[in-house]
Amino acid sequence: MIKKATSTPATPETSADPAAGYRGDHEKDMVNRLRRIEGQVRGLVDMIQTGRSCEEVATQMSATRKAMDKAFYRMMTCTLIEAVHESKTDEEAIQEVERSARLLEKFA
DSSP states (O other), rough: OOOOEEEEEOOOOHHTTTTTTTTHHHHHHHHHHHHHHHHHHHHHHHHHHHTTTHHEEEEEHHHHHHHHHHHHHHHHHHHHHHHHHSSSHHHHHHHHHHHHHHHHHHHH
């Protein structure tokens, strides 16, 4: 099994880069969110199999859907941060923000 390094040594490129550690933190956050959602979905299956009321199941489905929506918006935030960070000009950054807005309109 290959293990990922838990920390990277500071280099001149990463130590001055305000977004350098963001991606790693974001990945951990997303994995944790998705694991919680996975648990909620397993709970839904159990609720249905044990005959819980439709209202109770629907309430839990709503909570699960909201958790998934929050994960989606966090992912879009990461997309936007990376796009703006990698932009070389203000014009490129504006284009990336507009592209992200179109994605939000499409998927949200």
